[in-house]
Structures are given as C-alpha cells and as structure tokens.
Amino acid sequence: MKFNIALLAGDGIGPEVTDQAVKALDAIADVYDHTFKFTKAPVGAIAIDQTGNPLPDETIELCKNSDAVLFGAIGHPKYDNDPSAKIRPEQGLLKLRKSLGLFCNIRPVKAFDRLIDRSPLKKEIIQGTDISIYRELTGGIYFGDKHLSEDGQVATDGCSYSVEEISRIAHLAFKEAQNRRKKLTLVDKANVLETSRLWRKTVTEIAKEYDDVELDFLFVDNAAMQMILNPSQFDVILTENLFGDIISDEASVIGGSIGLLASASVGSTVGMFEPIHGSFPQATGKNMANPLASILSAAMMLRHLDLHKEADAIEKAVEKSLELGITTGDINPEKPFSTSKVGDFIADFL
Amino acid sequence: MKFNIALLAGDGIGPEVTDQAVKALDAIADVYDHTFKFTKAPVGAIAIDQTGNPLPDETIELCKNSDAVLFGAIGHPKYDNDPSAKIRPEQGLLKLRKSLGLFCNIRPVKAFDRLIDRSPLKKEIIQGTDISIYRELTGGIYFGDKHLSEDGQVATDGCSYSVEEISRIAHLAFKEAQNRRKKLTLVDKANVLETSRLWRKTVTEIAKEYDDVELDFLFVDNAAMQMILNPSQFDVILTENLFGDIISDEASVIGGSIGLLASASVGSTVGMFEPIHGSFPQATGKNMANPLASILSAAMMLRHLDLHKEADAIEKAVEKSLELGITTGDINPEKPFSTSKVGDFIADFL
Ligand SMILES: CC(C)[C@H](C(=O)O)[C@@H](O)C(=O)O
Ligand SMILES: CC(C)[C@H](C(=O)O)[C@@H](O)C(=O)O
Numbered sequence: 001m002k003f004n005i006a007l008l009a010g011d012g013i014g015p016e017v018t019d020q021a022v023k024a025l026d027a028i029a030d031v032y033d034h035t036f037k038f039t040k041a042p043v044g045a046i047a048i049d050q051t052g053n054p055l056p057d058e059t060i061e062l063c064k065n066s067d068a069v070l071f072g073a074i075g076h077p078k079y080d081n082d083p084s085a086k087i088r089p090e091q092g093l094l095k096l097r098k099s100l101g102l103f104c105n106i107r108p109v110k111a112f113d114r115l116i117d118r119s120p121l122k123k124e125i126i127q128g129t130d131i132s133i134y135r136e137l138t139g140g141i142y143f144g145d146k147h148l149s150e151d152g153q154v155a156t157d158g159c160s161y162s163v164e165e166i167s168r169i170a171h172l173a174f175k176e177a178q179n180r181r182k183k184l185t186l187v188d189k190a191n192v193l194e195t196s197r198l199w200r201k202t203v204t205e206i207a208k209e210y211d212d213v214e215l216d217f218l219f220v221d222n223a224a225m226q227m228i229l230n231p232s233q234f235d236v237i238l239t240e241n242l243f244g245d246i247i248s249d250e251a252s253v254i255g256g257s258i259g260l261l262a263s264a265s266v267g268s269t270v271g272m273f274e275p276i277h278g279s280f281p282q283a284t285g286k287n288m289a290n291p292l293a294s295i296l297s298a299a300m301m302l303r304h305l306d307l308h309k310e311a312d313a314i315e316k317a318v319e320k321s322l323e324l325g326i327t328t329g330d331i332n333p334e335k336p337f338s339t340s341k342v343g344d345f346i347a348d349f350l
Numbered sequence: 351m352k353f354n355i356a357l358l359a360g361d362g363i364g365p366e367v368t369d370q371a372v373k374a375l376d377a378i379a380d381v382y383d384h385t386f387k388f389t390k391a392p393v394g395a396i397a398i399d400q401t402g403n404p405l406p407d408e409t410i411e412l413c414k415n416s417d418a419v420l421f422g423a424i425g426h427p428k429y430d431n432d433p434s435a436k437i438r439p440e441q442g443l444l445k446l447r448k449s450l451g452l453f454c455n456i457r458p459v460k461a462f463d464r465l466i467d468r469s470p471l472k473k474e475i476i477q478g479t480d481i482s483i484y485r486e487l488t489g490g491i492y493f494g495d496k497h498l499s500e501d502g503q504v505a506t507d508g509c510s511y512s513v514e515e516i517s518r519i520a521h522l523a524f525k526e527a528q529n530r531r532k533k534l535t536l537v538d539k540a541n542v543l544e545t546s547r548l549w550r551k552t553v554t555e556i557a558k559e560y561d562d563v564e565l566d567f568l569f570v571d572n573a574a575m576q577m578i579l580n581p582s583q584f585d586v587i588l589t590e591n592l593f594g595d596i597i598s599d600e601a602s603v604i605g606g607s608i609g610l611l612a613s614a615s616v617g618s619t620v621g622m623f624e625p626i627h628g629s630f631p632q633a634t635g636k637n638m639a640n641p642l643a644s645i646l647s648a649a650m651m652l653r654h655l656d657l658h659k660e661a662d663a664i665e666k667a668v669e670k671s672l673e674l675g676i677t678t679g680d681i682n683p684e685k686p687f688s689t690s691k692v693g694d695f696i697a698d699f700l
Contacts (some may be wrong), residue, residue: 011514090541110451141491146544151513155548156510159491163503186511189592191440194496198505221599226472228578228603242539246596258575 002035006066006270008059008096010044011089012279013289013339014072020291020296020343021070024317027350028302028310039066041270043096044279052146054092054344060099063270068301071274071279072294077281097137101268104169105135105244106300108174109231109274112260113332115324119256121228126254128232130154132180134173135264139165139174140195142241154203161240166202172266173238174210183235187223187243199240220247227251254274259290259330260318262297262338264304271304273297286320287338290328292318295346317349352385353655356416356620359411361439362392362629363689364422370641371420371424374667378660388532393446394424394439394629395664397681404442410449413620418651419450422644427631448488450524451618454519455594456526456650457626457669459581459601461609464672465681469606471578476604478582482530483601484523485594487615488699490545492591497512511545511590516552516649520637522616523588524560533564533585536630537573537593549590570597577601602626609640609680610668612647614654621654623647637688640678642668664687 007022009015041059048054054074063069074089096102111119111129119126144158178185186203188196200217207215218226220243226233227250239247252258261276275293283289283312299314321327325347329336337345357372359365375386391409398404404424413419424439446452461469461479469476486690494508527534536553538546550567557565568576570593576583579601591598602608624641633639650666671677676695679686687695 022672088541094542120472120475121470122472142542144506148544148548152511152513152548154510155544156494156508157491158506158508160504160506162505189595191438192444192492194498194505195507198498198502220606221595224574224596224600226610243541243596245571246574246593249571250578250600253575253578318520320492350603 002037003067004037004039004065006063006069007038007040008063008069009040009072010074010279011046011076012073012281012284014074014279014289015274015341016025016285017289017291018070018072019293020295020339020346023343023347024295024314024350025298027298027347028313031313031350032307032310034307034310043092045076045079047092048087048089052087054087054089058326061098063096063100063272066270068270068305069272070298070301073273073277073279075279077282094142096272097265098143100270100272101135101138102184102265102272103138103165103267104172105263105265107133107135107248107252107263108260109248109255109261110135111255112257112322115255115257115260117256118331119254120130121254125229126231126256128253131231131234131251132176132207132236133244133248134169134176134236134238135248136165136169136239136241138267140241159193159195161198163198163202166199167206170203170206170238171234174206174213177213177236178210181235182212183216185234185237186215186217187237187239187247188217189220189243191219194342195240203238224250227254229277257331258293258330260292262293262300264300266304271301273301273304287340288329288336290330291339291343292321292327295343295350313344313350317346320349321345352387353417354387354389354415356413356419357388357390358393358413358419359390360424360629361396361426362423362631362634363422363614364629365645366635366689367625367638367639368422369639370689370696371644373693373697374645374664374700375648379428379665379699382657382660383698384657387465393442395426395429396441397442398437402437404437404439405445410446413446413450413622415604416620418620418655419622420648420651421622423625423627423629425629442628444492446622447615448493448620450620451488452490452526452615452622453486453494453515453617454522455487455613455615457483457485457598457613459483459598459605459611461605462607462672465605465607465610467606467683469604471604475579476581476606479582479605481584481601482526482586483594483598484526484586484588485598486515486519486590488617490591504548509543509545513548513552516549517556520553520556520588524556524563525585527563527586528560531585532562533566535584536565536567536585537570537587537589537594537597538567540567541569551585553588573597574600577604581595587657607681608643610642610646612643612650614650616654621651623651637690638679638686639689640680641693642671642677643690645693662698664696667681667696670699671695
C-alpha cells in the first residue's frame, strides 16, 4: 500500500529524531512492501524564521492532503523568557490541532520492565502500570476567549465545553477501555467547575452504552496524588484539555523514560503522531537525543493506518534495543549510543 | 495573652482531630500562661444537615470576630456522586475563604527524615525537600462566572485575575522567600493563558523590589513533572488557585505523610488553619485518624499570632511522637496508637 506522510520535524532535536522514525518506516516499507512518501513542511520556531508564521498555510494544506502527520517537536529558547511575544512556536501547534480537528490526544504510559529502576517512584509503586490517557485537545480554556483590559489591569480566559465536544472523545475513550481492562476514570473538578459538571453528566449518560466498562470519577487534585501513590489502579483516563496537559506530563515521568513515550492526536481527519518530549535545545545537533519515542510514534501511526503487524514489528525492535542496551545516554549513561546508531539498529533489526 | 479561636471542626474525622489540637493548645495555655477561648460553629455537610446551609451567617460572623479560625475538614460521601447537587459542603469552604478574604493559602511540604521510607518516591529523590507553596485562594476560575446554556448543551467557566489580586500574594511569597532560601518559582501556563501572562508580567515587575530573591518560571505541566523528578529544587512556589490546588496536592504525597501536613490561609483579616487531608469518611468515629496535621495547624496558628516559642514547642512535641513511634496506624501500622492517645501524648509532653 501507498501512504502520503507529512513530515513536520519542527525545532531542536525534532529533525534528528524524526529522521530515525523515517529510517524505521523505510525498513518497514521494504519488508512489507508498502510505499511511504514523506513530504517535509515547516512548523514552529523554524517556520517563524523562514516565513514569519509558526504554521504556514502550505503546511496545513499538506497535512490535510496526507494520510498521516509525523511530528517532531517545537520550541526554541529565544521565546521561553517572553511568553507574551506576539508570535510564538506554540501557536503553530495549537492552530495545527484546531485546523486538523485533532480533538483527541492519546498518550500511553507504561512501566517498561527494563527501565523500572530509572523511575523516581519505587518499584513496588510503579510496577504493572499501563495507562492510556485520553486528553481533549481542541476545546476548553486553551481555545476560549482571551482578554486583557485596556489599562492592562485585568486578564481573562474563558473555558467552555459543549456536549458534542465531550461526547465525541468520550466514545473513543470508552471503546479503548473495552479493548483494554474495561475501566474508565473521568478526571475533572466537578465540585467547582460548571464545565466539569457537564463532563460528568455527559460521560455518565454515555456510559450506559458501554455497560461492560466500569466508570469512576476523580477530582483532578486527587488524580494528581493517585498518579504517584498508586498509578497501576488506572486503565483509561479521560479528561479535558488543561487537566490532560498536567496529568499526562506528570504521568510521563513516573515510568522513568520520557524518551520512550509517544502520543497520537486523532479526530475528524488525518492523525498526527509525535513524541511526548520537547525540542530539548541543549541536545540539538549533538546526535545524542533518544529517538525511541519518535520511532514509537511511527508505530502508533502504523496502527492507526491499520498496519498492525508492522506496528508490532517496530515495537519489538524497540524492545530489542532496550534489551541489548543499544540506547542513548539518557537510558544508558555508561555506554551511550548515538541517535543515528540507535535508528540504524532499529532499521537493521526490522 | 487572650485569644478567641473559632473552632470549625466540620465533617468526618474533623471533630476527632481538632479535639487533639485543642488539647495541645490547652497545654500551651497552661505552660505559657495564655487563654484560648474556643467557640464552635458548624460548616460543611454537618451545617447543611443542621441548617440547610453549608456556611451559616453566624459561622461567618463568629470567624470575623475571632483572632483565628481552626478548621477540621469538610465533605461527606452522600455528596460525592452528585457534584451538581444544588447545595454542597464545598460551597461552604469556598464562601468562607471569600468572606474572610483568605487570598493566600500557604502549604509547607517537607520530607520528614523519619518518614522518608514511606514516600512513594525514592529516598535520593525526596531527601532534603522543603517547599513552601503559596496558592492564590479567592480568585481565578474558582470564582469566575459559571454558566450552563438553557438547553444544557454548553457550559462555561470564566477565569480572571487582576494585577491587584496577583500583587498582594506575590509580595507575601517574596517575603517568605527572603526568610528562606531566596528562590521563588512562579508556576503558570503563560504560553497559553492570558491570565498567566498577567501573572508573569506582574510578578516580574514586583521581583525588582526583592532583588535578593531569584525568580524563575515553570509551566504547570512541567512543574507537575519536576515535583516528582526533583522536588528539592523548589523553595517557594507561587501560583494561581487551580494550579495551586493540583500542584500542592501532588506535592503533599511525595513526603509520604499527608497525615502530617498543615496549611494556613491568610489575607485581609483573620487567618484560618487546617490540615491538608480531607474528612476521611471511612475512619470517622473510629479514633484512628492521624491528628498530627491538625496539631501542626495549631502550631501554624500560633506562629501567625506571633507566639513563636509556643509554635516551636508544639513542633518539637510532634517530632518526639514520631521519634518514639507514638503515632496512628497510617504511619505506624505495626503498633498503632489511637487518635486521642497521640493527642494525650503531645499534651503531656508539652
Ligand atoms: C506547548 C504547549 C502549548 C502544549 C500544550 O499545553 O498543549 C504542550 O505542553 C503539550 O502538552 O503538547
Ligand atoms: C474541596 C475543594 C473545593 C478544595 C479546593 O479545590 O480548593 C480542596 O481541594 C482544597 O484544596 O482545599
């Protein structure tokens, strides 16, 4: 089969790590007789440098006309100390999510046995953790009205959610739970927020269509505690945009391996696949960044394109690299392999 | 000296644990020749049961006319599965904060050496942690306009902050930093929220008046990670209401001892002092809940009333109880002492 893949490598280590994902996909293409046509387009700080726009229209067009988007990372230190700069890399990412209708961000969080000792949490706590976080990605306070009074004294952000926005991601999350351990936890702040109460009501209603799934609720402050105290209690977590941002980043470090975590953003049209980690400016150009999250993003992409055998093959290759210690310095400080060496190993193994 | 203390024991284990704080304060009164006059008033679920109102006007009046408020806990399971009930215990707490102008919630988070092994985090990670969290408590999305459309399809929450609201707590946080390790971290989401950008701008401006304090910034998602990866990097954390709710609850479990954490809420008038933990319905009436957080809240109250020697004495007594293992089952599962026995020990020791 033939697939058109938009390659949005972005900033910092983005290009280095997506290069390795491309190697892996090329190897898959050879073995399983597919064609992946990669087309590059700018996004983020690099797009601002080149065009003045963190998300040029051509990039959006390319993505819309592709079968999937492989994303690297965005962000550059020169914007970090000035979050009120008029033009910022993050705007590109937010606009991309909105333009492509990527309302559902999926983040698997898993304790890899081989890396469990690297977790900041004790082994007994983290063991067996296997969570799938469903974060709403195109609504809530991220996309509400923003306002600064003329005298600069009062700022406001609006947060809003509709039953429709809640329902479409809730159905996806319930279906995921049916394919897993059949438990769904809604994280909200229904004791304070009107939007959270609408989430709770809507999700409770939808739960009736999935009576094999056990639904429970956690206030977000409690969820932030439970994620550390007892992460293995969770199966699928469903939550709104801002809470998802916080809880999924918190969850991403408990496994001890943020360099291994991938995510998928799906919705109305094409899906987008990216590592959890950022653009890691300190490592840029040094051929030392861990490419496994990007490679696992490629696996998520394959699964989304219904190429399950192929996705399994990539995941197996990643496990092999962990087993043999053919990994970068973040995981393997004693005998680090370079970014490209790890990519070569995965491609060869495939 | 003579002090009028409003005693809002509230729900669940609230009464049992505040009883022990009262014992400790009575012992302090004896030794240091003070008078504490305690006056009880209802709040929370119990106030709903008694009066239909989670915060009766008489309770507010009493608090306003007291030198300090000692608070227990609120919440009852019968409200937990119905967060959209018209009348809820939490409303009492929110209204109390607003009525008393308690805009600043202070939560110390410390790794107690004796309890470090009980932390879900590894010892190397948690060791040396000593954080003071300053959470804004009467603004933001908690108190913004809430709206549900007539057809029930769209819910909204407004979030707003003024320079004045930010400044008054920022000054308190900077002063605290000056008395500690001289580092202040502002936690926000300035890459997305207008309110966060106003926080960053205002706090940056105020920092000029405290040039011995080092100011840095963390996005809230990153803060949720750093709290687990490297909590000892933090000194004073300053943040808005909702982020403070999440981050401080997350922080509260890393020490392994939520039963030891107290908090102070201060602002324009009288201060309120309470344990971090909730009403713990499962333990209610069983004389097994840990009273140390409530007792340490009393110590925070004394410090706020400028009775530093007296506060030190209580803290020392608590340390002694930990040293001797005269503690409840949550800390000391092998040989648990009852709530009242722990209270008696503290009072006797004083
Ligand atoms: C860069 C930022 C706007 C973004 C977000 O908050 O959504 C990031 O933290 C993420 O989680 O993808
Ligand atoms: C009970 C609830 C409304 C409250 C809050 O969110 O402020 C609680 O979680 C707290 O932190 O004191």
